[in-house]
Amino acid sequence: MATDFFQQQDAARRRTGRLVVLFVLAVLAIVVSVEVVTAAVVGYVNRDPETNAMDWTAATDPLLLILVLAGTLIVVVGGSLIRIAELRAGGRLVAEELGGRLLNPNTSEPADRRLLNVVEEMAIASGVSTPPVYVMDGEAGVNAFAAGFSAQDAVIGVTRGAVTALDRDELQGVIAHEFSHILNGDMRLNLRLMGILHGIFLIGAIGYFLLRLRFMVLVVLGAGLSVVGFSGTFFGNLIKAAVSRQREFLADASAVQFTRQPEGIAGALKKIGALPTGSTVQSPNAPEASHLFFGRATSGLNAVFSTHPPLAKRITRIDPYWDGNFPELPEEVVEALSAVGPVSSAEGEDGTVAGADVASAVSQVGQPTLAHLQYAAELIDRLPGPVVAAAHEPYGARAVVYALLLDHAPGPRRSQLRHLEAAADRGVYEETLRLAPHVEQLGRRMRLPVLEIALPALRVLSSWQYQRFQENLVELVEADDALDLFEWSLQRILLRDMQASFGRLGPRRVRHASVRSVASSLGVLMSVLAYVGDRNPQAAERAFAAGWRVLSLPERRLLAHEACGFTELDAALAELDRSLPQVKKRTLKAAVACITADRQVTVDETELLRAVSASMSCPMPPILTPPGST
Numbered sequence: 001m002a003t004d005f006f007q008q009q010d011a012a013r014r015r016t017g018r019l020v021v022l023f024v025l026a027v028l029a030i031v032v033s034v035e036v037v038t039a040a041v042v043g044y045v046n047r048d049p050e051t052n053a054m055d056w057t058a059a060t061d062p063l064l065l066i067l068v069l070a071g072t073l074i075v076v077v078g079g080s081l082i083r084i085a086e087l088r089a090g091g092r093l094v095a096e097e098l099g100g101r102l103l104n105p106n107t108s109e110p111a112d113r114r115l116l117n118v119v120e121e122m123a124i125a126s127g128v129s130t131p132p133v134y135v136m137d138g139e140a141g142v143n144a145f146a147a148g149f150s151a152q153d154a155v156i157g158v159t160r161g162a163v164t165a166l167d168r169d170e171l172q173g174v175i176a177h178e179f180s181h182i183l184n185g186d187m188r189l190n191l192r193l194m195g196i197l198h199g200i201f202l203i204g205a206i207g208y209f210l211l212r213l214r215f216m217v218l219v220v221l222g223a224g225l226s227v228v229g230f231s232g233t234f235f236g237n238l239i240k241a242a243v244s245r246q247r248e249f250l251a252d253a254s255a256v257q258f259t260r261q262p263e264g265i266a267g268a269l270k271k272i273g274a275l276p277t278g279s280t281v282q283s284p285n286a287p288e289a290s291h292l293f294f295g296r297a298t299s300g301l302n303a304v305f306s307t308h309p310p311l312a313k314r315i316t317r318i319d320p321y322w323d324g325n326f327p328e329l330p331e332e333v334v335e336a337l338s339a340v341g342p343v344s345s346a347e348g349e350d351g352t353v354a355g356a357d358v359a360s361a362v363s364q365v366g367q368p369t370l371a372h373l374q375y376a377a378e379l380i381d382r383l384p385g386p387v388v389a390a391a392h393e394p395y396g397a398r399a400v401v402y403a404l405l406l407d408h409a410p411g412p413r414r415s416q417l418r419h420l421e422a423a424a425d426r427g428v429y430e431e432t433l434r435l436a437p438h439v440e441q442l443g444r445r446m447r448l449p450v451l452e453i454a455l456p457a458l459r460v461l462s463s464w465q466y467q468r469f470q471e472n473l474v475e476l477v478e479a480d481d482a483l484d485l486f487e488w489s490l491q492r493i494l495l496r497d498m499q500a501s502f503g504r505l506g507p508r509r510v511r512h513a514s515v516r517s518v519a520s521s522l523g524v525l526m527s528v529l530a531y532v533g534d535r536n537p538q539a540a541e542r543a544f545a546a547g548w549r550v551l552s553l554p555e556r557r558l559l560a561h562e563a564c565g566f567t568e569l570d571a572a573l574a575e576l577d578r579s580l581p582q583v584k585k586r587t588l589k590a591a592v593a594c595i596t597a598d599r600q601v602t603v604d605e606t607e608l609l610r611a612v613s614a615s616m617s618c619p620m621p622p623i624l625t626p627p628g629s630t
Contacts, residue, residue, distance in 0.1 A: 026200055027073070027076055027077070027199075027200070030072065030076060030200065031069060031072050031073065031076075034068060034072045035065060035068050035069065035072075038064070038068045039060060039064075039065075042061075042064060075199065075202050076199040076200060076202065077199060078199065079198055079199035079202040080195055080196050080197075080198055080199030080200075081195075081199075082198075083194065083195040083198035083199070084192070084195030084196070086195075087191050087194060087195050088149075090147070090148050090149055090153040090154075090155075090191075090500075091131075091132075091146070091147035091148035091149075091153060091154050091155035091187070092132070092153075092155055094145075094147040094155075094157075094191070094194075094289060094292070095132075095134040095147060095155050095157045096134075097283075097285045097289075098136060098145075098157060098281070098283045098285055098286065098289060099136050099137075099138055099139070099283045100134030100135065100136050100155075100157045101134060101135050101136075101137055102132055102133075102134055102460070103115070103116060103132075103133040103134065103135050104392075104393075105391075105392035105393060105456050105457045106389065106392035106393040106396075106457075111163050111164065112135065112163065114168060114171070115133060115135070115158060115163055115171065116133055116392075117380070118168065118171055118172050118175050119131065119133050119156055119175055120376070120380060120452075120453055121172075121373055121376040121377050121380065122172075122175050122176060122179050122258075122368075122373065122376070123179075123376075123452060124372075124375075124376035124379065124380070124449050124452055124453075124622065125258075125368045125369075125372035125373040125375065125376040125621055125622070126179055126182075126183060126366075126368045126372070126619055126621055127365075127368070127610060127613070127614065127619040127620040127621040127622065128151040128154075128179075128182065128183070128452075128614075128619040129151065129152060129452050129455040129493070129497045130452050130453060130455055130456050131146075131148070131151075131154040131155050131156050131182070131456070132155045132156070132456045132459060133155070133156050133157075133158065133456075134155055134156070134157040134158070135157075135158055135159075135160060135163060136157060136158070136159045136160060136281070136283070137160045137340070138160070138282065138340065139159035139160055139161055139281050139282060139283070139340070140159070140160065140161040140275075140277045140337045140338075140340040141159055141161045141272075141275070141277040141278055141279045141280040141281055141282075141295075141297075142159060142161045142162045142165050142166065142268065142271055142272045142275060142277075142278070142279050142295065143158075143159045143161070143162060143279045143280075143281055143293050143294050143295050143297055144156065144157060144158045144159065144162055144174050144175070144177075144178055144293065144294045145157045145178065145289070145292040145293045145294065146178040146179070146181045146182050146186075146187055146292070147187060147190070147191065147289075147292055148182070148187050148188075148191070149187065149188050149191060150187075150188065150500060150617060151182055151183070151617070151619050152496060152497045152499075152500035152501070153500040153501060154182050154187060156175065156178055158174075158175075159281065160340045161275070161277060161337055161340060162174060162268075162294075164333065164336045164337055164340065165271055165275065165329070165333050165336075165337060166267075166268055166271065167267070169259075169261055169263065169264035169267065170264050170265070170267045170268040170271065171268070172259055172261070172264055172373075173255050173256075173259055173261065173264030173265030173266075173267070173268050174255075174265065174268050174294055176254070176255035176258040176259050176264075176265070177251045177252060177254070177255040177265060177294055178251075178294065179258070179368075180250070180251040180254035180255060180258070181247070181251055183254075183366035183367070183368075183619060184247075184250070184251075184254070184366060186247050186251070190244075190291055190292050193244075193291060194288055194289060194292075197288070198288070201288075241307055244291040244307040244308070245307060245308065245309055248307075248308050248309055248314070249309060249314070249317065252265060252314055252317065252318060253317075254367075256318060257367075257369070258368055258369065258370065258373065259370055259373060260369075260370035261370075262318045262319060263319070265318060266315055266318040266319040266322070267327075268294075269295070269311060269314055269315045269318070270315060270322075270326050270327055271326075271327065271329065272295050272311060273311050273312075273315075273326040274326035274327050274328070274329055275329070275337070277337065278295070278296075279293065279294065279295025279296055279297060280296075280297060280298070281293065281297040281298070286298055290307055291307035293308075295308060295311070296308045296311075312324070358592055358595065358596055358601050358606065358609070358623055361588075361592060361609065361620055361623050362585060362588045362589050362592060362620075364620065364621050365585075365588065365613060365618045365619065365620050365621075366618070366619060367621075368621040369621070371624055372621040372622060372624065375622055375624055376449075376622070379446060379449055380449075380453075382446070383442075383446065383449075383450065383453075384438040384441065384442075386434075386435060386438050387400060387435060387438050387439060387442070387450060388453065390431065390435055391450060391453045391454040391457065392453070392454075392456075392457055393457050394457045394458065394460055394461055394465075395425070395427055395428055395431060396431055396435070396457070397454035397455075397457035397458050398424070398425070398428050398431075398458065398461075398469055399428050399431035399432040399434075399435050400435060400439065400450060400451075400454050401451065401454060401458075401469075401473070401490075401494065402420060402424070402428070402432045402472065402476060403432050403435045403436045403438075403439035403440075404439055404447055404450065404451065404490065405473070405476040405477060405487065405490070406432075406436055406439075406440075406476070407479060407480050409480065412479040412480035413479075415479045416475070416476050416479045417429075417432075417433075419472070419475045419476070419479070420432060420472065420476075423468070423471070423472055423475070424472060425465065425468065444486075444603045444604075444607075445603055445606075445607075445622075447486065447490075448489065448490065448493065448607055448610075449622075451490060451493060451494060452493075455494070455497050455498075458494075458498060459497075459498065459501040466498060470495070470498075473491065473494070473495075477491065485532065485604045485607070485608050486604070486607070488566050488569075488608075488611070489607050489608060489610075489611035492570075492573075492611050492614070492615055493611055493614055496614070496615065509578065510578055510579065510580055511575075511578040511579075512575070512576075512578055512579040512580065512583060513579075513580050513583070514583065515551050515552075515553060515583055515586050515587070516553060517579075518575055518576055518579055518583065518587075519551075519553055519556070520572075521571075521572035521573075521575040521576050522548075522551060522553070522572075522576070522587060522590070523556055523559060524559065524563075524564050524568050524569060524571075524572040525569065525572050525573070525576070525587070525591065525612065526544050526547045526548055526558075526590065526591070526594055527544060527558050527559040527563075527564040528564050528568075528569050529543070529544075529547065529591055529594040529595055529605075529608070529609075529612075530543040530544040530547070530558055530594055531561060531564070532595065532602070532604060532605050532608060539597075539598060540558055541557075541558050542597055542598075543594050543595070543597040543598065544557075544558040544594065545597075546593045546594055546596075546597035547590040547591060547593045547594030547597070548590065549593070550586065550589050550590040550593045551586060551587075551590050573612065573615040573616065576615075576616050577615060577616045577617055579616075584616045584617075584618055587616070588609075588612075588613055588616075588618065588620075591609055591612060592609070595608075595609060601623075606623045609623070610622075610623070
């Protein structure tokens with residue numbers, strides 16, 4: 001039976017616990033090793049000049065041992081904490097440290113455009129915001145990585161070798177593999193692994209530094225610490241291998257399940273085997289981040305405890321009939337790589353979605369399918385060209401969002417436009433006027449995907465631009481003195497994503513282990529969902545009861561309409577986001593039962609469900625119409 005998103009999240013939490021245990025064991029081993037080395041050096045320095053016998057009294061002095069213990073712990077734990085604090089900057093920091101260049105969302109270079117299109121399709125199909133894409137221009141090896149603490153601050157990094165050597169299906173397979181890491185909670189674990197192991201590696205770095213000094217005692221101590229540092233590298237790579245190897249197999253399998261094209265990811269792996277550069281990454285920071293990559297990024301001693309399974313084994317699992325021979329690459333691909341070096345669904349008039357597959361929505365959280373990918377590709381093709389082009393650059397992206405929020409009523413619209421003319425950045429107001437007619441032609445289900453395409457461009461705003469943009473959003477939303485579901489969903493998705501991007505949304509600690517502990521928040525959420533769709537009071541009561549039964553909690557009544565507005569919903573979702581994955585799963589199942597109680601599903605309800613899911617860090621793919629539905 002396939003493992004669902006919520007089980008994967010639970011597994012990620014357990015792997016974090018295992019990582020802590022392994023780290024503690026490694027630290028204990030290093031402390032003992034440093035104690036032994038220091039004692040040996042002190043005993044040798046204080047040896048008896050006549051007999052040349054070691055002075056074990058000095059070597060085992062309790063004060064010395066305590067000082068060495070304290071010093072080692074300060075170096076290892078302090079080094080890890082400092083690195084973890086640095087990594088709070090998220091995936092962008094990792095991408096830049098590895099030599100990545102942020103790809104302009106509006107690029108016209110064909111290969112880069114193809115890469116961005118693949119990532120956009122994957123993001124829309126997965127129900128997550130489109131991550132920024134970094135290209136490592138100086139890397140000829142075929143490789144890629146995903147880095148970040150959550151889907152909101154994730155980035156995708158791809159080597160120039162992968163962009164050049166892989167065809168579209170192969171590139172799609174690699175990107176699907178990386179999206180699996182985003183969706184299954186692997187990225188947060190990988191960044192923690194980088195931070196924790198940094199302190200272990202520091203001991204060896206100190207040893208190498210002491211070796212360069214001319215004082216005999218320090219040179220001897222440095223030699224000893226270098227040996228300990230080698231053991232630290234040994235333990236570090238062992239921990240990486242223990243935590244990461246199986247995840248690569250699972251990500252490969254997820255990519256095949258996602259794209260339904262095993263020849264895509266298998267072809268990428270075969271090209272890695274065919275290339276002299278393979279998947280090697282030349283960046284000096286590659287060893288530290290080796291467990292992030294699609295393929296093995298290091299060679300030589302660093303690969304003894306590889307974080308990745310053997311290449312042949314990965315290919316055979318995907319293509320059992322592979323003959324073991326790697327393909328011969330086209331001449332133009334080899335030449336290009338040698339130049340690389342360091343440097344639809346049916347929407348009714350009433351807003352209902354005919355046959356929408358809401359029942360399977362929860363099982364598809366973090367598990368997008370080929371149908372979602374095809375839907376994303378078709379949707380992008382149907383979007384107006386001027387809107388897509390504008391969404392890929394910062395000025396146009398702001399104008400697209402403003403146009404999405406323009407009211408249809410003449411009075412509020414005039415008020416909104418007057419505000420933008422006075423407060424929007426230069427050129428953005430004019431761009432909003434130009435794009436408004438195109439945006440108004442969008443179907444209701446196309447509006448949030450346009451926002452998802454615009455998010456990468458909005459993330460590059462300066463802090464000052466972001467502040468003004470946020471203020472303008474509030475003004476546009478409040479112009480008609482009412483907040484509708486689309487405005488709330490847009491604000492929720494947009495501000496959550498941008499707060500994460502600008503470092504204003506830190507990791508949330510889990511506080512709730514059962515649905516009982518979040519019963520009040522669930523009451524608010526179920527009440528909001530029950531009122532969606534202009535239900536009469538009796539229908540709303542039935543919808544609420546349908547959702548509440550799924551939770552198996554003591555009976556509770558529907559809240560009054562005025563007691564469950566968007567402010568209360570925001571507070572409830574903030575608490576639900578602090579729950580264990582299985583609590584979130586029960587919550588979403590109850591939400592589905594609530595909105596399907598009347599056997600009619602509106603576009604507003606499906607988009608609200610996806611916004612609620614995203615607010616709980618559970619990316620839900622688009623809700624599609626099953627084949628044969630009308």
